[in-house]
Amino acid sequence: NNISDLVVASAKHVSLFDMLHNMREYNDSTYSHCMNVALICNTFAKWMHFSDEDVFTVTLCGLLHDIGKLTVPLDILNKPSKLTDEEYNIIKQHPVNGYRVLLKHHMDTTICAAALLHHEKCDGSGYPYGLPGHRLDRFTKMVTIADVFDAMTSARVYRGPLCPFKVVELIEEEGYQKYDADYLLTFLSHIVNTYISYRVRLNNGQEGEVIYINQHKLGRPTIRCGNEYVDLSAHPELEIQCII
Numbered sequence: 001n002n003i004s005d006l007v008v009a010s011a012k013h014v015s016l017f018d019m020l021h022n023m024r025e026y027n028d029s030t031y032s033h034c035m036n037v038a039l040i041c042n043t044f045a046k047w048m049h050f051s052d053e054d055v056f057t058v059t060l061c062g063l064l065h066d067i068g069k070l071t072v073p074l075d076i077l078n079k080p081s082k083l084t085d086e087e088y089n090i091i092k093q094h095p096v097n098g099y100r101v102l103l104k105h106h107m108d109t110t111i112c113a114a115a116l117l118h119h120e121k122c123d124g125s126g127y128p129y130g131l132p133g134h135r136l137d138r139f140t141k142m143v144t145i146a147d148v149f150d151a152m153t154s155a156r157v158y159r160g161p162l163c164p165f166k167v168v169e170l171i172e173e174e175g176y177q178k179y180d181a182d183y184l185l186t187f188l189s190h191i192v193n194t195y196i197s198y199r200v201r202l203n204n205g206q207e208g209e210v211i212y213i214n215q216h217k218l219g220r221p222t223i224r225c226g227n228e229y230v231d232l233s234a235h236p237e238l239e240i241q242c243i244i
Contacts, residue, residue: 016064019064019067019070019101020063022070023066023069023070026070027070027074027077027078029077030066030070030077032154033066033151033154034064034065034066035063036150036154037062037063037066037143037146037147037150038059038060038062038063039062040146040149041059041061041062041143041146042055042058044142044145044186044190045058045059047187047190048142048183054139057108057111058143060111061110061111061115061142061143062114062146062147064102064107064111064114064115065098065114065115065118066094066118067098067101067102067115068093068094068096068097068098068099068101069094069098070097071094071097071101072094073090076090076091077091080158082158092127092128093128095115095116095118095119095128096116098116099112099115101115110137110139113137113139113140114140114143116128117129117140117144118140118143119144120135120136121133121144121178121179122136122178122179122180123178125178133180138183141179141183142183145183145187146187148171148179149167149171152170152171153167163240163241163242163243164191164195164243165192165220165221165239165243166240167219168191168218168219169218169219169220169239170219171184171188171219172188188219189213189215189218192213192218192221195210195221195243196211196213198210198243199243199244200223200242201240201242202223202225202230202239202240202241203238203239203240203241204238206225206230207225208223208224208226208228208230210222210223211229214231214232214233216233217232220232220239221233
């Protein structure tokens with residue numbers, strides 16, 4: 001169930017290969033992001049105990065969710081400074097444009113919906129339509145979470161990658177309003193548990209090992225630094241700077 005298997009199994013959609021090739025040729029970072037989101041969705045769906053068919057579907061949703069970025073000028077996609085309002089409005093058109101591309105190529109309606117709605121939020125604060133959570137299907141909700149997580153943990157032209165624990169903390173601060181709580185809790189819990197026993201460096205220079213995940217603050221685990229145990233949930237001045 002890896003990405004190469006997915007593409008081969010999707011050979012009946014000849015246009016899929018063209019779309020992926022065009023995406024890579026146009027903007028490699030968008031291509032890489034879509035591959036990452038597809039892989040995250042694939043694992044996420046297994047954490048949710050989806051059927052093999054649904055795992056396949058949500059992986060393909062992740063793979064093609066940003067196809068609309070092909071319609072955004074490269075000088076905007078690659079701009080290292082803050083976007084103007086006009087430029088941001090152009091960026092915000094990519095979900096609708098992606099939906100139209102996929103619809104034109106007769107892709108499954110679920111995949112089209114994920115491309116169209118992956119920037120919507122459950123509290124209605126997203127775009128392009130400001131839809132509430134009950135109007136979004138489970139595949140779109142999962143792609144939205146995977147999309148945000150990969151975007152925040154990856155390097156961008158205007159900043160370096162954020163530490164996964166920092167991303168989890170930021171998402172926790174606002175996420176249970178913006179994202180489906182059940183899906184988000186499953187996702188974040190599994191993400192942080194993968195880092196048990198990993199070595200990390202704190203912002204005060206200390207290095208140690210992640211030994212315990214605090215369930216009430218998933219982004220702030222307990223770290224063993226030599227003979228000292230640092231509970232980050234009790235030390236707001238400290239945070240994990242990087243995984244080493």
